[in-house]
Amino acid sequence: MRRIRTNKEGGGQMERDEEVVLELNGLRAHFRIKEGVLKAVDGIGFAIKRRRTLGIVGESGCGKSVTSQAILRLLPSFATVGGEVLLRRTKEGRAETVDIAKLDPNGEEMRSIRGGEIAIIFQEPMKAFSPIHTIGDQITEAILLHRTKDRKEAKRIALETLRKVGMSNPEQRLNEYPHQLSGGMRQRAMIAMAVAGNPSVLIADEPTTALDVTVQAQVLRLINELKESNGTSVIFITHDLGVIAEMSDEVAVMYLGKVVEYTDVDTLFYGALHPYTQALLASIPSISRKHERLETIEGTVPFPVDLPAGCGFYNRCPKARPGVCNVGDVPLYEVKPGHQVRCVLAEPGREAN
């Protein structure tokens, strides 16, 4: 394990909320497939503070789920992972940083981080549960693994957590099997299992896509409540900009394995600069535009193997400039503090188009 820095834990609540809990630097996840090297995630970086939600948005295949799997070291063994995933945590009263990208994916330390300090919930809760054990047993086992060795205490925490996530009849649910619960209740049970380990980071990977709108709203509210009450940092992955608006403090827009725009949520909706973000925003329905034709983004996302030089969005971009945008790598420009854009047209000093 590589520890980067050690210092005394400090400060009050406000100060603690300024703490960066997870930081990605140049994270890469590449797959060697028969067509070549598929660059699913290709050098992304961002930092998440305590009690903040980072939304990750982008079209299908842009690398959102591979990012979350890379953070949790859940990728298949033929994937090559590079860069840094720095988790800041407190162990035995001292603050330390561990680089998850350097850990053995199957080692003890990674198994304790996964489901402990970093937990994940996803679209299909049946995948999170074994069909042959009760909800109560599975949540209790997760607690025994990460929080206490006392079975009675673990059962008490399991019940308390089911109550906290708004499960009806929690005592009865403890003895039920996953298939006996409704879709919404299963989602709550999965969230209960994820937060039972008291994670400092919760990754939510399209957790509400399969739910009807009422249940979706309840689950989103629940995640926000848990974030506030536990100080959890959330990475919320979605292709839905409406959900991004509701959930995020900061947003990373991904395209072809790269972050193309990173900013706070207000700037995303009122001052996006990347043509891809602008195209995504133009493609969402709004009440004021209800009689207008909804724009779709022209063209398709290229296959992420052997990509041509330059910007990945070049072939679809309405503002593309030949000889400018399709030569060389495009850096991420900081256009103002906290707002980064990977577009040559956003280069400071360049005339606006």
Ligand SMILES: Nc1ncnc2c1ncn2[C@@H]1O[C@H](COP(=O)(O)OP(=O)(O)OP(=O)(O)O)[C@@H](O)[C@H]1O
């Ligand atoms: N195990 C794998 N082997 C090879 N390629 C993979 C593997 N997993 C993902 N990919 C590829 O990596 C790229 C990114 O996939 P990823 O699942 O992260 O996209 P996504 O943004 O989450 O999309 P969606 O919204 O559809 O879930 C895609 O081109 C995908 O085909």
